[in-house]
Amino acid sequence: MTKDGTLKICKKLIICGLICLFSMSSLQRAYASDASEGEGFNPGDMINHHIKDAHGWEITHGVVVPLPIILYSEPDGLMIFSSSNFFNNVHEEVAYKGYLLSHEHISRVDGQPVYDFSITKNVLFIFIDATIMLLVFFAIARGYKKNVGKAPKGVQSLFEPVIIYIRDEVVKPSIGDNYQKYLPYLLTLFFFIWFGNLLGLIPGAANMTGNIAITAVLALGTFFITNFSGKRAYWSHIFWTPGVPWWLRPIILPVELIGVLTKPVSLMVRLFVSITAGHIVVLSLVSLTFIFHSWMVGFGSTVIVTLITIIELLVATIQAYVFTMFTSLYIGMAVEEHH
Amino acid sequence: MLMDMQFAVMGAGIGAGLVAIGAGIGIGQIGGSAMEAMARQPEAFGKIQTAMLVIAALVEVIALFGVVVCFLIYTAGTAAT
Numbered sequence: 001m002t003k004d005g006t007l008k009i010c011k012k013l014i015i016c017g018l019i020c021l022f023s024m025s026s027l028q029r030a031y032a033s034d035a036s037e038g039e040g041f042n043p044g045d046m047i048n049h050h051i052k053d054a055h056g057w058e059i060t061h062g063v064v065v066p067l068p069i070i071l072y073s074e075p076d077g078l079m080i081f082s083s084s085n086f087f088n089n090v091h092e093e094v095a096y097k098g099y100l101l102s103h104e105h106i107s108r109v110d111g112q113p114v115y116d117f118s119i120t121k122n123v124l125f126i127f128i129d130a131t132i133m134l135l136v137f138f139a140i141a142r143g144y145k146k147n148v149g150k151a152p153k154g155v156q157s158l159f160e161p162v163i164i165y166i167r168d169e170v171v172k173p174s175i176g177d178n179y180q181k182y183l184p185y186l187l188t189l190f191f192f193i194w195f196g197n198l199l200g201l202i203p204g205a206a207n208m209t210g211n212i213a214i215t216a217v218l219a220l221g222t223f224f225i226t227n228f229s230g231k232r233a234y235w236s237h238i239f240w241t242p243g244v245p246w247w248l249r250p251i252i253l254p255v256e257l258i259g260v261l262t263k264p265v266s267l268m269v270r271l272f273v274s275i276t277a278g279h280i281v282v283l284s285l286v287s288l289t290f291i292f293h294s295w296m297v298g299f300g301s302t303v304i305v306t307l308i309t310i311i312e313l314l315v316a317t318i319q320a321y322v323f324t325m326f327t328s329l330y331i332g333m334a335v336e337e338h339h
Numbered sequence: 340m341l342m343d344m345q346f347a348v349m350g351a352g353i354g355a356g357l358v359a360i361g362a363g364i365g366i367g368q369i370g371g372s373a374m375e376a377m378a379r380q381p382e383a384f385g386k387i388q389t390a391m392l393v394i395a396a397l398v399e400v401i402a403l404f405g406v407v408v409c410f411l412i413y414t415a416g417t418a419a420t
Contacts, residue, residue, distance in 0.1 A: 276403075280410055315399075
């Protein structure tokens, strides 16, 4: 067989494989059984359930991995127990030791405030993301130690172009000579967001980077790094903007201060919205099948969902790249020498 | 459904459609000028394509703000009934 012939067959096999993979997502099979019980299918509830955080990891309908609940309240102090205690045999919500879990919100039966530090689905996925990153990067480091002077092999050769691209095309041009100081954080940021976005696309996984609290912390990281490494030129540009008449500068001051805030806020909202909306679109198209109860709609919806999930893979990478690029740009603007 | 909620949900639908128009126009213009630039200078194909995808992602995010808001209105509308 010619090289062109095998290439064509490989492409067809990959496309068939992807369609099979996404059409057999447990989502479609799981909710097929729901249509017959009780009330009709409510797409809003289903989508909300998949987008939001949860105290147990529901891998598929009925297979729930209970996660630890960690609570602090004034009367009881620190309480740690499994989230399966909140449900009885027939999977109804019951109160446990004076606490109630309702719609993923934990409250005390007597109404006093309770602070929820539980390991929820998203926290679990932060740990999974961190574990994957540690495994990958220690493997790459071992590869570099073993292959000194030789060509890269294995995991090392998969990630080396990506790392070098981030270093040479994103970080070095923005920050300039001092880039070594910020490169570890920016690489960690890129890979955390990239792996987090990709993990979120697996059926049954958590919408981790689509949680505004997580993106807020990532944006806070950018905020603190830019403002703590800001040089005199950076702060003088904000408080005493050069190039404008002196009487205009106090008017520009609040605008510049808002500018300091809007940059991280835009980072936070951009990542949250693109990932969450991507998931909402995919879930809405999947729920078309269950609204119409039709095989033809099911077939069409599967094809469209496959294509859109492939686009979401691209969006996952682009949003990680954009977050890292803007962060390095803001750091570069902060550490720029006066010219 | 309550009459007010019907209008709220209808508003969400119309909003999502309008948001799509904005995204369509924006990304269409980006794609158009990218095509033109690639035709003028085929050697720069790779760089132009990368820049086009990145900017399209930024414009798309603004449209997605609207999608998420409309989705929240829809869930609030159906939940209030």
